Amino acid sequence: xxxxxxxxQLMDMRDDLKQKISSYLNPDSIESRLIIRVGMGTSGLASxxxxxxxxxxxxxxxxxxxxxxxxxxxxxxxYAEPTIQVIKPGSEPLVFGDVNIEKADxxxxxxxxxxxxxxxxxxxxxxxxxxx
Amino acid sequence: xEKEKKQLRLVLRNCGLIDPxxxxxxxxNDAYISLGKVITExxxxxxxxxxxxxxxxxxxxxxxxxxxxxxxxxxxxxxQKYVVCNADEGDPGAFMDRSILEGDPHSVIxxxxxCGFCTGASEGLVYIRAEYPLxxxxxxxxxxxxxxxxxxxxNIMGTGFNFDIQMRYGAGAFVCGEETALIHSMxxxxxxxxxxxxxxAESGYKGKPTNVNNVETFASIPVIFSKGPEWFxxxxxxxxxxxxxxxxxxKVNNVGLVEVPMGTSLRDVIFDIGGGINNGKKFKAVQTxxxxxxxxxxxHLDTPIDFDNLIEAGSMMGSGGMIVMDEDDCMVxxxxxxxxxxxxxxxxxxxxxxxxxxxxxxxxxxxxxxxGEISDLERLRNMSEVIKDTALCGLGQTSPNPVLSTLDNFYxxxxxxxxDKKCPAxxxxxLMEYHIIEENCVGCTACARVCPVNxxxxxxxxxxxxxxDICIKCGACLEKxxxxxxxxx
Numbered sequence: 005x006x007x008x009x010x011x012x013q014l015m016d017m018r019d020d021l022k023q024k025i026s027s028y029l030n031p032d033s034i035e036s037r038l039i040i041r042v043g044m045g046t047s048g049l050a051s052x053x054x055x056x057x058x059x060x061x062x063x064x065x066x067x068x069x070x071x072x073x074x075x076x077x078x079x080x081x082x083y084a085e086p087t088i089q090v091i092k093p094g095s096e097p098l099v100f101g102d103v104n105i106e107k108a109d110x111x112x113x114x115x116x117x118x119x120x121x122x123x124x125x126x127x128x129x130x131x132x133x134x135x136x
Numbered sequence: 137x138e139k140e141k142k143q144l145r146l147v148l149r150n151c152g153l154i155d156p157x158x159x160x161x162x163x164x165n166d167a168y169i170s171l172g173k174v175i176t177e178x179x180x181x182x183x184x185x186x187x188x189x190x191x192x193x194x195x196x197x198x199x200x201x202x203x204x205x206x207x208x209x210x211x212x213x214x215x216q217k218y219v220v221c222n223a224d225e226g227d228p229g230a231f232m233d234r235s236i237l238e239g240d241p242h243s244v245i246x247x248x249x250x251c252g253f254c255t256g257a258s259e260g261l262v263y264i265r266a267e268y269p270l271x272x273x274x275x276x277x278x279x280x281x282x283x284x285x286x287x288x289x290x291n292i293m294g295t296g297f298n299f300d301i302q303m304r305y306g307a308g309a310f311v312c313g314e315e316t317a318l319i320h321s322m323x324x325x326x327x328x329x330x331x332x333x334x335x336x337a338e339s340g341y342k343g344k345p346t347n348v349n350n351v352e353t354f355a356s357i358p359v360i361f362s363k364g365p366e367w368f369x370x371x372x373x374x375x376x377x378x379x380x381x382x383x384x385x386x387k388v389n390n391v392g393l394v395e396v397p398m399g400t401s402l403r404d405v406i407f408d409i410g411g412g413i414n415n416g417k418k419f420k421a422v423q424t425x426x427x428x429x430x431x432x433x434x435x436h437l438d439t440p441i442d443f444d445n446l447i448e449a450g451s452m453m454g455s456g457g458m459i460v461m462d463e464d465d466c467m468v469x470x471x472x473x474x475x476x477x478x479x480x481x482x483x484x485x486x487x488x489x490x491x492x493x494x495x496x497x498x499x500x501x502x503x504x505x506x507x508g509e510i511s512d513l514e515r516l517r518n519m520s521e522v523i524k525d526t527a528l529c530g531l532g533q534t535s536p537n538p539v540l541s542t543l544d545n546f547y548x549x550x551x552x553x554x555x556d557k558k559c560p561a562x563x564x565x566x567l568m569e570y571h572i573i574e575e576n577c578v579g580c581t582a583c584a585r586v587c588p589v590n591x592x593x594x595x596x597x598x599x600x601x602x603x604x605d606i607c608i609k610c611g612a613c614l615e616k617x618x619x620x621x622x623x624x625x
Contacts (some may be wrong), residue, residue: 007286010294011172014163014287021164043152045238046231046270074161077239079152080393089153129409130143130395133359136371 028072031094037070038116043087045078052104053086059105060088063112081126092116099126142404144371146379147355148395151239156274159281162242168287170361171246171253175295180210180254187254187357190365191377196222196313196350197428197454198530199376199443202357205347208337209255212345217257219248220341220348222318223264223271226310227426228477229385230457233351235393236381237264237271240355241278245301247357249288252299255347260301263318265308275303310427310481314529315340315348317483328485329529350455352381372398376442380453386423386460387414394458396441403437406460417462421545425454427474427481428534430541431467450541452534466563467546468553472500474538482531489532492523496539505566508554517543565609568624574599576621583613583622 008014027035042048042057057075064071079087084101090111091097100111101124114120145151154161162168174183188203209217221244225233237244248260264272279301282288290298304322311317312327319341321327340346356378360368369377376398382405384394389411396405402422406412413419421431430451432439439445443453461470475497484490496519502508520536520543527533543550552558559567572583572592579597584590591607594600602613614622 007284008293009286011176014168014172014293018163018166018169021160025164041153041155045152045235046268049270074155075157076153077151077156078235078393080148080235080395081390082392083390084392087152129141130145131141132145133149133363136144 029091029093033093036093037072038064038093039072039074039089039091040064041074041076041089043077043079043081043085043089044075047078047082048086051085056086056088056103056105056108059108060112063109067112069112069116084124084126087126090116099128100124101126142400142408143395144379144397145395146359146371147236147243147352147381148239148393149359150243151235151393154240156239156241157277159242159278159285159287162240162278163285166362167242167358168246168282170358171249171287172293173361174250175253175293175297180256183250183254183361184210186365187360188365190360190368191372191375192353192356192360192368193376193443194350195352195356195380195455197425197452199453202349202353205337205349206251206254208335209257209345209347212338214345216259216342216344217255218341218344218346219251219255219257219260220315220318220322220336220346221248221260221262221354222313222315222348222350223262223268224306224308224313224318225265225268225351225455226308226313226481227455227457228474229459230383230426230455232381232383232393232456234268234271236351236355237268237275241271241275242282243355243358244275244351245278245282245288247354248301249292249299250357250361251347251349251354253297255345257345257347258298258300260299261304261322261341262301263304263306263312263322265306267308272303272305279303309483310477311483311529311531314531317529318348319346326483328483329531331528352456373440373442373445375444380441380456382456382458384410384458384460386458387417387462387465388412388460389414398442399440401438401440402432405441405458406437410460413460413462417464419460420463420465421461421467421470423451423459423461423470423538424457425452425534425537426457427477428452428530428537429454429457430537431461431470431545432541433545435545450544451537464561464563466504466559466561467542467549468500468504468559469561469563471538471542472497472504475500475535478531478535482535486526486528486532488523488526489528489535492519492527493532493535495519496523496536500539503550503553504559504564506553506557506564510551510554512554513543513547513550562624568609569604570602570607570609570611570613571623571625572600572602573621573623576619578619578621580619582616582618586612586616588612 027033192202193199317329336346584592
């Protein structure tokens with residue numbers, strides 16, 4: 005890891021990192037892979053997000069998925085914890101609520117593997133900074 | 137057509153979408169870019185002007201203009217100044233600051249560094265309550281990574297600007313969210329407030345000029361610099377700019393974090409984003425501003441939420457707790473709950489708060505037990521006004537608000553308690569009686585068997601009776617009865 009010595013170096017680093025993520029999400033790239041984020045704030049962890057994270061880590065590896073699995077903070081949907089966000093290369097990000105281990109398994113086998121619909125999608129009900 | 141999106145995630149822009157323990161994820165989402173821009177391209181005065189022009193006001197509850205606050209600290213000359221982040225979130229039901237620190241700690245670190253540059257401070261302190269272990273852990277990791285990447289420490293980005301942040305842990309006293317008490321607590325003294333002036337911007341931590349801002353205020357800063365103050369000030373109402381994060385809790389379907397532009401109505405937050413009231417019950421009130429705020433009614437649902445409108449309606453913005461209540465909630469008990477909290481959390485330094493709140497609590501308890509008289513309502517109001525006018529700090533000056541706002545908005549309910557000796561919501565145990573409806577009772581004996589104090593008597597297949605002198609109003613019989621033969625009166 006390098007120490008950032010100037011503003012331009014920071015901007016270059018940001019651009020490289022953005023590039024890396026977009027290559028993950030580009031279905032035509034050789035880097036192409038799935039990104040899954042598990043909401044692991046206090047409310048998520050209290051509802052079992054830790055076990056879901058462990059399950060996903062093992063299951064994605066065993067079933068040979070190219071995937072990046074990250075912990076994240078609170079997505080804000082306390083009523084539907086644990087929540088996970090799944091981004092398939094070339095698809096819109098989806099947030100699933102009330103994800104226990106069985107649900108996580110269903111999401112992998114149905115949605116990720118076969119593109120079949122799975123219940124429990126939380127619609128994005130907010131605008132982001134770049135939308136206005 | 138797609139439903140209009142009522143939320144705007146500006147402070148929560150990265151929450152839940154990045155790994156808070158990996159600085160590279162934050163940098164990929166533009167963290168520290170605003171800091172770089174400020175320290176390489178601007179003078180402190182220019183940067184302060186941008187914050188002023190944005191119209192940002194303190195999100196901790198007071199709503200003081202942030203740019204003006206920074207300017208005070210900037211103008212006070214001293215060999216050492218401090219930037220403090222107030223992460224002593226204490227309102228019951230509020231968890232906005234915790235979620236920001238757990239989800240996007242770098243936005244707060246970046247903004248503190250910007251504030252340090254603007255005010256001339258090289259040291260930052262985060263005052264965080266020890267009850268937030270995960271937030272502490274993630275913040276500590278984030279600070280360590282920021283230092284490794286050269287984004288904190290000496291000569292940041294080769295500009296000669298030095299800034300570093302340390303953490304201070306609070307024991308979770310509510311009063312320590314008040315900035316003078318917070319500073320005393322950080323100095324190792326008792327967490328008690330002192331009279332302002334002097335303001336912390338003149339004489340704060342260790343007697344040096346100190347700028348204290350809340351977590352959410354800081355988290356708003358990087359966006360102001362990346363998008364520009366004009367962009368920011370277009371969001372919101374005339375006097376309250378930007379967005380506000382609320383922790384929506386209580387009897388609402390979609391409990392959680394909500395971030396809306398200032399000026400959004402309570403109706404949109406509770407019924408649209410919040411998905412309405414649990415179990416199809418009727419909305420009764422919404423409590424905003426925590427123990428310093430008040431309860432608003434159906435009549436206020438269309439009020440645009442901003443600092444000034446909420447105060448005019450008899451409540452306040454506070455830090456962003458929003459507790460929704462339905463027809464089953466007794467407003468006298470709600471006022472009593474908040475007073476119980478304040479009595480517990482009063483530091484005891486000034487008499488109005490220490491003694492006055494205790495007396496208020498006792499009077500409310502008296503009313504809930506059915507011993508109140510009509511003259512007590514006038515006493516409640518008088519005492520509340522006196523405490524408001526005479527207490528030393530913000531805690532005491534606002535602690536009677538839950539009483540005053542419920543008196544204003546739910547006077548009928550107080551009258552029922554003191555005149556009819558009834559609690560319309562059926563919450564005050566001493567004011568209710570369980571009765572058996574003779575026509576419905578089949579004499580199955582189920583209620584008599586479940587009663588823990590043997591207050592129910594009656595022969596098998598005959599109508600049963602409840603002895604009111606023995607009944608402890610636990611409700612076990614009501615739950616057990618299959619014939620709807622038991623009612624609360």
